[in-house]
Amino acid sequence: MAEKKVISIEDRIPKLKEARKKKTNRRLVFYLSLFFILISIVVYLQSPLSYIQHIVVNGNEYVEEDVIVELSELSNENNLWSVSLSDTVEKIKKHPELKDVQVQRKLPNSIVINVEELEKVAYIKLEDSYMPLLENGEVIDSIEVSKWKGDAPLLIDFAKDTYIQEIAEELQELPTTVSTLISEIYWKPTDANPYKVLLFMDDGYQVESSIRNFAKYLQTYPSIVSQLEEKEGIIRIGEGGAVFDPYKKKDETEEEAENEIEG
Structure with a gap:
């Protein structure tokens, strides 16, 4: 049977003292650090900093x-x-x-x-200034023409707050991919349809539509344009669908009428 090594108490005391001393030192360092941190915080809070x-x-x-x-x-x-x-x-x-x-x-x-x-959905043209229209229908102070970025459609001839409010709500619902294609929106009310609008698009087309269900109707615009061979004309979008009238057709009709008069 192997003999156990016996360590005398005299040998263990120095090691215990050293361990106890290190533990005490660590505790002292911790409390001193905490003390100085607290003092620093108090000084900081009382100082102009x-x-x-x-x-x-x-x-x-x-x-x-x-x-x-x-x-x-x-x-x-x-x-x-x-x-x-x-x-x-x-x-x-x-x-x-x-x-x-x-x-x-x-x-x-x-x-x-x-x-x-609030998102800017359009500008309202007022003489020589443009008034940004926000998504909630709020019209904010006008900006100089030189500061107009052309980053939203320009509303022209909108004379009643009710229609401005409605077009703002519709433009907010319209996908950005479509709204960025709209250059100008003219309010063209008739006795039959006070909500009628005429849009000028950046890709050369004009669009006739209505303020009511505007977002719903205009969502179909990219799909409609992709099917057209003619690059310019008027697209009428409404409850019954979409109808396209190319400018050429109109020009040819006018030319035929002129020839008949001359004849």
Whole structure:
């Protein structure tokens, strides 16, 4: 039977003392670190470094940055950590042109405001200015013609708010692949159909349709155009389907009528 090695208590005491010393040192380092972290936090909170120095606004195109900052009611007099982010969001969301708002802190002393504006679905032409029309039917302050990007259809001769509201809702539902093809929309009311509109498309066609069910009718536009051999003409899209009248046909009819008169 093998003999067990016996370690005397004298040999173990130095090792136990060393282990206990290391454990004590680690604990001391931890408490000292914690103490200095807490002191640093207190100093930071009491110093100007913890007050808002920068307010950054992202995502705005039409709503001025100054307007958003003013709505937030934030300034360099506010401590970064005393600000209620949820309250600030609610204050900014009161602006009628904003769909969504997010506010967050950014160390050491900044507030970042991310906004999402209501989508612009068209412009309304008013003399020498263009007024952006938002998806909720809200018309915002006009912009200079030089700033018009042509990134949404231009509404012309729309004289009643009711029809403006309806066309805004319809354009919002229309796929981007179709709405980007529309250059101008003219309101052409008749006694029989006060909702009649005439569209000028970027690919050379004109479209006659109605404000009511506008999105539903115009969704079929790409499919209709893909089946046409003539590259220019008027497409009439309505409840009964679609009818295409090429410009050539119209020109030939007018020429025949002129020849008959001359004859």
